[in-house]
Amino acid sequence: MHVESSSEGAHKVFFRILGPLRVCCGEREVPLPENRQLAVLAVLLTEVNKAVPLGRLVDAVWGDTPPVTADKQIQTCVWRLRKALVNGGTRADLIETVRGGYLLRLPDGSLDTHLFEEFRERGRARAEAGDPKGAVDDYRAALALFRGEPLAGLASRALEPVAAYWAERRLSLLEECFDVELALGRHRELVGELSLLVDEHPLREQLRGRLMTALYLSDRRADALAVYHAGRAALVSHVGLDPCARLQELHQRIIAGHPVLPTDAFSRPEPALRGRSRAAG
Template sequence: MIVESSSDSARKIFFRVLGPLRVCLGKREAVLPESRQLTVLAVLVTEVNKAVPLGRLVDAVWGDTPPVTADKQIQTCVWRVRKALVQAGSRADLIETVRGGYRLRLPDGCVDTQLFEQLRERGRARARAGDPVGAVGDYRAALALFRGEPLAGLASRALEPVAAYWAERRLTLLEECFDVELALGHHRELVGELSLLVDEHPLREQFRWHLMAALYLSDRRADALAVYHAGRAALISHVGLDPCARLQDLHQRIIAGDPVLQPETVAYPGLVLRGVS
């Protein structure tokens, strides 16, 4: 999804960091320089509209062992990034030189992380207003902005916390989305996606809860119980803990054949997770 700004100075430009770093200008994609320049640009994009000190850029590129010429090399990196963006159709002053550093100045909606947050908040508002279908549409549109691991391919320890932050935002939004989709009765459609997520994140108990519920609601009680026991074994093996109380409660409900109710649905007026009695 690429949003065109009404501002002529930054029209059509869109930065993607929810995956490998990409810059699109209309239908064109900028040919970006080698990894050092990519790292500098990544820091500027993730701090969009903020002044980034030169020292932070040096740290992102070289960590604890910068060369004596680091400041001048960062200046060269910025020059090359500017040149690449201009060749792709950007204005020359997109990256501003400010006191002690640089700033990437963009209107709102020109970075995929901004769109992610906008769609996430709109989805939450729709869920609260009793529009679960609209909420799921916004949640799924936000999740579709991810094209792999955030900032994939950039080997910079300074960027690792940023990448981890956005990866966690994705997983958290998936959990919210599954709450609403299960409440809508989409359990059969979710089994495959949830199975993959549980395999990828075996200690994430919320995904396991969703998978167990989806299987149970799909008349697959034995499979739901098997998912519980596999999760319990993984938790005990890795952290020495039993499943959380919520998972244990669901496990008992499935054994007893009781309806499955999802406490979170109280936040979504009019939604009741269909149970099995």
């Protein structure tokens, strides 16, 4: 992890996009202009340390219907952002004007998505090195960086794919974390968290398989089977498909009372939908 020098600490700034967009300088939250300025800042953060063309910023603010004065209004947005950041205690040169656009330059450890990736990679390395408890600590530290839906409250179609990307990264890491925690024998502790996630994402079979496994390992066989049937009903109703082959296999093992290992709950990459049987009715 990056450790800042004392000179960096004087202007220590931290940006958050894994939830509502927030900026902190030291221990203080920086008041930011709203609406257009936040959309501009969000785009600069998603391309941090890279030049962002002016046209992309215009698209993030107005979509397909920009005004004729869009370029000048973006300039005003950037001016207001710079002023707000400096007033909040940051360095004056965070947002640079470059040829054809702008660039937000940040040191390591200044953006929550970067910290997320650092914790994630360190957790994977610990898991591979045979340190599952350390891996879980890092995975959970990464997941704790989320404070809600990524970029929550920003109504910009250009930012929707970015928000969806980070929401998926969170779920994928949760699934990795659950696998390690199940292997550590924490199945009873995970049932509540997994139940909430399955309710939020009823078509995500990877989560459902892990919940079924946690319930079965907790001697709740009937509940595990009920979770499977609820998932099948949801899949048939929404997309006209039966559960994937691995979920069906897990279901059959639970019915038969066969041993189920934590790794049976979708540790391998999920194959494409091609080849699934279409549900009757």
